[in-house]
Amino acid sequence: MKRSFSLRLPVVAAAVTAASLVAAGCGSSSSGGSGGAAASVPGITKTQILIGSHQPLTGPAAPGYSEIAPAANAYFQYVNAHGGIYGRKIKYTYLDDGYDPAKTTSVVHQLVLQDNVFAIFNGLGTPTHLAVVKYLNSAKVPDLFIASGCDCWDNPSTYPYSFGWQLDYIREGKILGAYIKQHFAGKKIGYFFQNDEFGQDGVKGLDMEIPHSQVVSRQSYVPTNVNIGPAVAALKASGAQVVVSFSIPAFTALLKLTALKLGWNPTFVVSDVGSDPITLAGLLEAFAKKGGATVQGNQLTQGIITDGYLPTLGNTGNSWIALFKKVHDTYDAKAPFDGNVLYGEAVAYAFVQAMVKAGKNPTRAGVVKAIEGGLSQGASVAPYDYSATDHGGIMGAFIGVIQNGAIVQQGPVWTTDTTPSGAVTPFTGTQPAAPASGMP
Amino acid sequence: MTLLRHLAAAIVAGAVIWAASVQLSAFRDFQMAQIAVYVVAIAGLSILIGLSGQISIGNGAFMAVGAYATALLMTHLNWPWWAVFLASPAVAAVAGAVVGLAAARLHGPYLAGATLMLAVALPSLANQFPGVFGGDQGLSVNVFPPASLGANFPQTRWLAWICALAALVTLVILANLGRSRVGRNWRAIRDDPVAAALAGLPVGRLRVLAFVMSAACAGLAGAMLAVTTSLVSPGSFTLSLSIALLAGAVLGGLGTLLGALWGALVIVLVPTYVTDVATSHGFSGGVAANIPIAAYGVVLIVVILIFPQGIQGGLRRLAKQFLPTPPTLGSPGRRPPVSEDVGPDSPYRRPPVSEHQEEGTS
Numbered sequence: 001m002k003r004s005f006s007l008r009l010p011v012v013a014a015a016v017t018a019a020s021l022v023a024a025g026c027g028s029s030s031s032g033g034s035g036g037a038a039a040s041v042p043g044i045t046k047t048q049i050l051i052g053s054h055q056p057l058t059g060p061a062a063p064g065y066s067e068i069a070p071a072a073n074a075y076f077q078y079v080n081a082h083g084g085i086y087g088r089k090i091k092y093t094y095l096d097d098g099y100d101p102a103k104t105t106s107v108v109h110q111l112v113l114q115d116n117v118f119a120i121f122n123g124l125g126t127p128t129h130l131a132v133v134k135y136l137n138s139a140k141v142p143d144l145f146i147a148s149g150c151d152c153w154d155n156p157s158t159y160p161y162s163f164g165w166q167l168d169y170i171r172e173g174k175i176l177g178a179y180i181k182q183h184f185a186g187k188k189i190g191y192f193f194q195n196d197e198f199g200q201d202g203v204k205g206l207d208m209e210i211p212h213s214q215v216v217s218r219q220s221y222v223p224t225n226v227n228i229g230p231a232v233a234a235l236k237a238s239g240a241q242v243v244v245s246f247s248i249p250a251f252t253a254l255l256k257l258t259a260l261k262l263g264w265n266p267t268f269v270v271s272d273v274g275s276d277p278i279t280l281a282g283l284l285e286a287f288a289k290k291g292g293a294t295v296q297g298n299q300l301t302q303g304i305i306t307d308g309y310l311p312t313l314g315n316t317g318n319s320w321i322a323l324f325k326k327v328h329d330t331y332d333a334k335a336p337f338d339g340n341v342l343y344g345e346a347v348a349y350a351f352v353q354a355m356v357k358a359g360k361n362p363t364r365a366g367v368v369k370a371i372e373g374g375l376s377q378g379a380s381v382a383p384y385d386y387s388a389t390d391h392g393g394i395m396g397a398f399i400g401v402i403q404n405g406a407i408v409q410q411g412p413v414w415t416t417d418t419t420p421s422g423a424v425t426p427f428t429g430t431q432p433a434a435p436a437s438g439m440p
Numbered sequence: 441m442t443l444l445r446h447l448a449a450a451i452v453a454g455a456v457i458w459a460a461s462v463q464l465s466a467f468r469d470f471q472m473a474q475i476a477v478y479v480v481a482i483a484g485l486s487i488l489i490g491l492s493g494q495i496s497i498g499n500g501a502f503m504a505v506g507a508y509a510t511a512l513l514m515t516h517l518n519w520p521w522w523a524v525f526l527a528s529p530a531v532a533a534v535a536g537a538v539v540g541l542a543a544a545r546l547h548g549p550y551l552a553g554a555t556l557m558l559a560v561a562l563p564s565l566a567n568q569f570p571g572v573f574g575g576d577q578g579l580s581v582n583v584f585p586p587a588s589l590g591a592n593f594p595q596t597r598w599l600a601w602i603c604a605l606a607a608l609v610t611l612v613i614l615a616n617l618g619r620s621r622v623g624r625n626w627r628a629i630r631d632d633p634v635a636a637a638l639a640g641l642p643v644g645r646l647r648v649l650a651f652v653m654s655a656a657c658a659g660l661a662g663a664m665l666a667v668t669t670s671l672v673s674p675g676s677f678t679l680s681l682s683i684a685l686l687a688g689a690v691l692g693g694l695g696t697l698l699g700a701l702w703g704a705l706v707i708v709l710v711p712t713y714v715t716d717v718a719t720s721h722g723f724s725g726g727v728a729a730n731i732p733i734a735a736y737g738v739v740l741i742v743v744i745l746i747f748p749q750g751i752q753g754g755l756r757r758l759a760k761q762f763l764p765t766p767p768t769l770g771s772p773g774r775r776p777p778v779s780e781d782v783g784p785d786s787p788y789r790r791p792p793v794s795e796h797q798e799e800g801t802s
Contacts, residue, residue, distance in 0.1 A: 058730060096729045096732070099675060100675050101578065101669060101676050102665060102675075105669045105670065105671070109466075109596070110467060114465070114467040127671075127675050128675070130671055130673075131578075131669055134582065138595075195567065196577065222567050
């Protein structure tokens with residue numbers, strides 16, 4: 001013990017740290033930025049656009065979500081194989097953060113300071129991305145198309161470089177709420193939601209549309225506690241005839257099975273996040289098997305009402321589904337063609353749109369300006385809201401019903417905003433067909 | 441005298457770190473801050489295990505306590521970073537005292553189990569009280585360099601400075617504590633609590649004190665983690681953090697402060713380095729993502745196989761073999777180096793000579 005507390009300890013400690021950092025940093029110590037050539041844009045060369053992302057490739061959020069970045073990369077490879085963007089090929093470096101905000105900070109600093117990426121693209125997760133959003137904006141790094149439905153990104157005065165993409169949970173709650181108000185007038189409604197920004201924002205949206213007198217019970221859950229029996233019993237006791245659920249797939253399945261056990265069969269309305277029929281059917285069968293029962297997954301999902309902001313996977317006649325299936329089969333064939341893959345390719349398409357619009361000599365400020373000038377509707381069923389004052393993203397969705405294991409669209413696409421007074425109105429335009437070249 | 445020597449050494453070390461931080465890139469400065477965080481956390485744990493002979497799988501939870509204290513003090517009371525770096529360890533120390541009072545009565549696997557529960561349960565409190573702790577999204581923390589350093593002073597360099605300062609102060613305190621009477625008493629209760637009690641040492645109180653000190657270190661590390669991450673949320677304080685601290689302490693060499701540095705270097709640098717290599721060699725996504733975890737496991741296995749006393753113990757063994765001044769055998773009064781010291785649960789611990797003899801003593 002004596003030696004470890006010797007005089008030299010802190011000096012040795014400091015020298016070792018410095019030496020190992022210098023060794024690890026060989027060749028990259030000039031990348032601080034201040035001394036570089038003034039004209040050069042980080043991440044952009046004559047032949048390449050380098051972008052980065054933080055993704056949960058391992059850890060609790062990895063199942064399903066880890067398919068997104070490879071799918072986006074598949075679309076970028078398709079673009080690269082067809083000439084790139086003004087001759088530049090996209091290089092997409094996505095690093096694993098394990099859904100841990102501390103690791104997110106670390107990998108994003110690495111991407112921005114060491115790898116010198118042009119932009120952070122599709123960083124996944126609300127708690128994870130919240131850890132870096134201020135840093136990215138103070139460093140003036142474009143923070144494009146965040147993979148989270150939190151409406152916290154839509155704040156151009158505080159976060160001028162950040163843009164959401166997917167339908168946010170408040171809009172989604174309003175669209176589901178408006179449907180419930182119209183189709184289940186006078187019925188008793190119960191809420192079941194995840195107790196974080198996802199569920200709370202969803203409830204906020206629902207409450208803007210559904211009369212409060214109709215809501216007879218509000219039950220929440222946390223994803224770390226699978227014992228939802230008391231919450232479901234309370235919903236049943238309240239006499240709810242319709243249950244609206246802002247839940248992730250595992251908890252949608254638990255909700256359905258617990259209700260089944262109680263002999264209770266209300267109408268279920270489930271948010272897009274927790275209603276993928278393929279995922280749900282698998283979970284229902286797996287959970288039931290654990291409990292010693294056998295169920296038909298697709299039978300149990302029959303009739304669940306949900307919504308969607310991308311074309312349904314089963315709609316093979318849709319030109320976007322055809323394009324993305326083709327890209328998937330060529331560049332990402334090992335993954336299943338499911339909702340996550342569709343999402344990854346669709347958001348990658350939006351990035352290429354933005355870069356094309358930013359022109360032949362893109363800059364960080366230039367791409368922000370290009371998106372604020374508006375992006376034309378791409379793979380989503382509703383247009384984008386992008387402007388200098390709106391950084392939200394997709395504005396609307398259709399209502400769908402699960403039939404025989406697939407979502408079937410009911411009626412028109414609905415659009416709305418995130419304010420209590422904004423009406424939910426049918427979208428009168430039609431989705432443009434995917435370009436024949438497959439590129440914007 | 442000892443204190444003066446340690447202080448002088450710390451000042452020299454600070455100068456080296458300052459020079460390095462100015463030379464290195466912004467990202468390396470950031471990594472320096474991260475290393476400082478883990479040095480403090482691992483040093484606190486390593487002293488607890490190596491000197492007082494108690495184990496904790498819950499130090500990640502004490503880090504959470506320190507980090508949330510930081511976020512709340514900065515958000516609601518606008519405290520400056522230095523005040524928070526003093527207050528957060530104090531808050532964590534109080535938590536450590538509460539746990540330590542119970543822990544002092546537990547040994548080995550029971551203590552591990554109790555602290556494990558802490559690591560699992562405590563961070564999820566943030567989800568139970570989202571109004572105070574911000575739920576899953578957490579609370580944001582922002583520390584910016586003072587205006588006097590100029591508008592373009594890199595934030596990461598400032599983080600490296602304040603974290604390195606905190607780490608050096610912690611190391612000086614721990615080094616002195618280890619050589620003080622408290623440190624000697626800890627070793628006594630570790631080696632043989634019964635003998636220590638017979639010699640008049642308050643075993644329970646010493647154990648609680650070690651726990652408090654370890655929790656305070658974890659609390660400071662939590663505060664440092666909060667300012668480097670700029671967000672405090674439950675996702676950062678999972679069980680795997682507590683396990684990583686334990687692994688870092690074992691990897692570096694239990695009970696040694698230099699060992700804490702080795703452990704921190706492995707935890708911070710190995711994943712980044714391996715990720716760079718894995719992605720630049722074009723592994724497929726699923727494989728590349730898991731390589732850093734695998735590499736970490738391989739390092740752990742190799743080190744424990746080759747250097748069962750951790751990196752620091754291994755280096756000492758090598759130094760003994762190659763340096764010209766081998767210790768004379770049987771020199772009186774010479775304690776074996778710490779790498780050969782044993783805890784109460786170590787298989788190397790000398791057993792009582794015989795059961796009969798033990799009975800005979802009563």
